[in-house]
Amino acid sequence: MSTNGINHLKRSISEGSPTEIVDDNDENQEQQGRQRSRAACAPCRQRKRKCDGRTPCGTCVRYEYNCEYISSKRAIYMPNGDVAQEPPATAPVGDTLPNIIQLQAHPLTAPGARFHHRGILDPNKTRYVRANSAIAFPRILGMDLESESIPRLHSFAWHLGIRREPPEPLAEITSLLTWADMQHLARAYFKFVKPEFGLLEEPDFMEQASARFAQPQNENDFDAVVLGVAALGSFFSPNPHPAEESFVYRAARVLDQKGMVRSPTSNNVSGWILRTIYLRLMSRPHSAWLASSIAMHQVEACGLHKEMQTIAVVYPAAPTGDHKLAKQRRRLFWITRALNIILSFEYGRSRVTFDVVTTKRFAPDSGGFGHQFVELAELLPNDLVDKEREPDPPAALSTALTKLEEMKSGSSFINLLKADLAFAIYRRLWLMSLTDAKDRAESVINLGKAALSASETFLESRVPWWNVVASPFQFLCTLLAIGTPKSLAHVSDVMNLLHRIGQLYDTHMVREAYNQATALVMMSRKRKERELEALTSLPQRPPFDDDHPSAASVTMMEAPSIDWSSMDLPFEWDVFLNPNLVMSSQQGQSAVDAAFGGQLGF
16 A cells, blocks of 8 residues: 555544544545534533544544543534434443554644653564654654645654665575474474474464465565474474584574564564574573564564554554454563573563563463463563562562462472572572571472472473573572571582583583582682681580589679568669660769669678
């Protein structure tokens, strides 16, 4: 549809759907023969615009005003000349979802209206911005000027344009793998990865992938998803694909070209999620955290943090009755958010946050644990604490630890994540307050013991999740930090498991982890030996004999006999018990004598 055609479209509210497209020409044909409306809404009266009497009227729909009728009743002129009263036409309650007109408390262009936090979405380019954006203001200004040709949502005058954008490279996805390879790798992905995170539906993915391999020319934003699934499937496959690294590099190029240079799509978000998971499995912490942060910014760019009904959708309107689309948007948002929160909390970096989130949680899948992955992230408090909202950070951390301990899951991966987050909480408590950390030591130990069992399960089945070695290592550090006989009793089990992991996965990372764990145990042992040496260095002297009468007469004086009932003076308890009272021996003697009225005789 051309831009001129788009400008002649207006949104209309119907009982069937919150928003739909109506062509100006069709509407004019429908309005032929109709008389002028007997009543006008408040915005049309204020602006002296023609009102069609509908609720909302066409003018308010076009310029996104809040259509309201001042009078509670409207006059209807009957054929016989009588005047009947009719309440204003309103949409039946419960017939439709909340639409953009109902959600606008103030029109965009009303004087003094606080609309800067509201969003605008271009569904064609999947581009979301706030109303205060530089690229949105020309359109809003055109609405305010009540122009017949409202500017489109576009980055006018963003730069001088003296260089053209980099051209898209020509490459076919079949140059990296065959359709048979893709089917094999996809089976591994949907067996090991999808149940834990809930990303992608297998029938939908295989249908789109099949169509992509049937027409492999050029690059497509879906290639990032295909190659991400292939890379993760190869990682978890007993026989990795020889082009696994090429999958990762090509996917990164597609993400950079399609989502960073051009308009992002839901496929870009999915691709960044897959890339984040893969980087967490094989790369440095910074890489995974940065990828998760980029994924969150892509989420905002697509407007996935908002329900479609809460966005001021620009022309052309997006389909609001598409439940499949709504489910996909919710799943992408919450999975991306959970990844960013968990990685940030574990790595000690800032998470990406949004001011207002209206996207609903997605429903649990049968046999999947993606909803629990999201639930884990939502339990964690933000490290950047607002003291007005959370005056007691240790208490918030302790509450999160309690909820982690209470959460039950049938997934070994989720149990490992629970332990990882429990160790992260304990590290914060340990740095804040030794008292709070000691009080929750038992809960952390219980979650750590469950993580050892989960790690052994993955070790036996050779499923190489990152926390197979990460959880036992962090558990060891936590046990040594607690430093009690009860915690140190589990060190042997952890070291035995780390040794078994090193035998199966003979890599630099695992060897390094085991060697560092051994060094930490030796450090702890030497410290305990120094403490024991300090205690055993005390001189061996026989104890005093308290039963010998001569010793008692030498060391103790007979306590004076005091008649407490005869004492009429008030006792100065505040002087006697005040721990902060500092005074000289002479002052102390005077205070005690005054308290006892001189009867002690010291």
